[in-house]
Amino acid sequence: MQPFTTLTGIAAPMPAANVDTDKIIPARFLKTIARTGLGKSLFANMRYREDGSENPDFVLNQDPYRKAEVLIAYENFGCGSSREHAPWALLDFGIRCVIAPDFADIFHNNCFKNGILPVRLPREVCETLIEDAKLGANARITVDLERQVVVRPNGEEIPFRIDEFRRHLLLNGLDDIGQTLQHAPAIDGYEARQKAAQPWLYA
Incomplete structure (x- = not known):
């Protein structure tokens, strides 16, 4: 999984609430x-x-x-069915960050598993960022996960908070498999000991 540290790019304005997963990627x-x-x-x-x-x-x-890399929307983004294809489609298009007042829980979790940063900001802040985004290529925004700030085109920094464990995973590009592979030496050691003690399991 590609790490997410700091992203500066074009933001696409989508001033709509309840954008469900069937809209994101039809069944x-x-x-x-x-x-x-x-x-x-x-x-x-x-x-x-x-x-x-x-x-x-x-x-x-x-x-x-x-060429947008950020999407800005309103409440309850990613509601509907739990399809993981929704973040897959966003990521394959090039979207690495979605900013909204809140997200459906399963979609929110799936974003972290696929290298997309979901940022929760109040509705009025999202409205301001959407107005910024309407300026197009002249209004690139920066999303800095290390410092946990969104930087508007005028330089204003807007803080956000991400669960520290999830922040660590994104910064280091660790999905579920990557987390497991961090323990590869311990897993190999266990298998070697088990093979010596119970070789018939490996016959």
């Missing part, structure tokens, strides 16, 4: 278990018309937001 795209290739289907029902052409009114179809 018809859940046939795959691969984590890559889903970016093209992110927000498919809003990004594309029935004939498959792009909807020019949707923010991610507009320059410079095609």
Whole structure:
């Protein structure tokens, strides 16, 4: 998993509440278990018309937001079903951070497992950041996980808090497998002792 330390990039404004996981990645795209290739289907029902052409009114179809790395929305982002494909699709598109007043619990947890930083900030702060984001490429924002601040284009720093253990995992790029591999020497040692004491288990 790619570590998340400091990100400076374009933020896409999505002033909507209750953006559910079926909007993020519609159910018809859940046939795959691969984590890559889903970016093209992110927000498919809003990004594309029935004939498959792009909807020019949707923010991610507009320059410079095609290259957005931050998404700013309102309350209850990621509600609905528990599909892990939702953070997979965001990450494959290039979104590394979502800022909202709050998140659905399972989506929130899945973000950390996939290298996406979900930042909770009050509604009024999100509204301010959305106005910043509407300035496009002239209004890049910085999300600094080490210092736990969001830096507006004007230099104002907005603090946020992340659980310390989850912060450690993101800073070091550790998913569930990565956490386990940190204990590889102890696991190898246990298996060696068990093999010597109970060789029939390895026959």
